[in-house]
Amino acid sequence: GNAQQNLKFAEQTLMEASKQENKSVRLLTVASDEDKPKEIMLIDGDLQLLKILKTTFESHGVQVTTYSEGEIALQDLLKRSYSELPNLVIVERKLIDMDGIDILAKLKIHFKKTIPFYMLT
Numbered sequence: 001g002n003a004q005q006n007l008k009f010a011e012q013t014l015m016e017a018s019k020q021e022n023k024s025v026r027l028l029t030v031a032s033d034e035d036k037p038k039e040i041m042l043i044d045g046d047l048q049l050l051k052i053l054k055t056t057f058e059s060h061g062v063q064v065t066t067y068s069e070g071e072i073a074l075q076d077l078l079k080r081s082y083s084e085l086p087n088l089v090i091v092e093r094k095l096i097d098m099d100g101i102d103i104l105a106k107l108k109i110h111f112k113k114t115i116p117f118y119m120l121t
Contacts, residue, residue, distance in 0.1 A: 009060075010040065010088055010118055017049075017056045039063045043073045043091040043103070044120065053090070070098040074106060082111050090118040 040057055044050050045068050054064045065086065067073035077085065089107075091100040100119055107115050 009062075010090060013056050013060060013062075014053070014090075017052045039065065039086040039088075041073065041077070041086040041089045042066045043070055043089070043095065043100070044068065045092060045096045068096075070095040070100065070103055074098075074103050077103075077107060078110055082113055085111075085115060088116045088118060090120065092120045094121075 040062055042050055042053050042057075042064060043066075044053075047068060050066045050068065054066050057064045065076070067076070070091070073091075077089070089103075091103055093100040104115070104117050104119070107117075
């Protein structure tokens with residue numbers, strides 16, 4: 001339930017950012033303020049896209065952590081306890097140093113729980 005709400009909110013915010021980039025993103029629904037995630041982690045090698053997404057999410061009152069390298073982001077995530085994880089991780093599938101799918105797989109193995117995760121392709 002909560003993960004689904006986080007994903008819906010992320011899609012809304014990505015839709016706003018896509019208008020600036022002229023790229024399409026599918027919008028499911030608009031989340032209410034109480035459904036907003038408290039923290040989102042963005043992992044993408046495109047620094048311009050990270051800036052746009054960060055600005056857009058923060059304009060909605062969401063704390064955003066960004067990384068341009070998958071390995072550094074993964075190390076940050078693995079240092080946290082499960083309760084300290086971001087409410088949502090949004091990662092580009094093909095990063096310069098690793099595949100986003102590898103990040104997801106390593107997190108699943110480490111935490112042995114579902115992690116709200118959104119893959120950009």
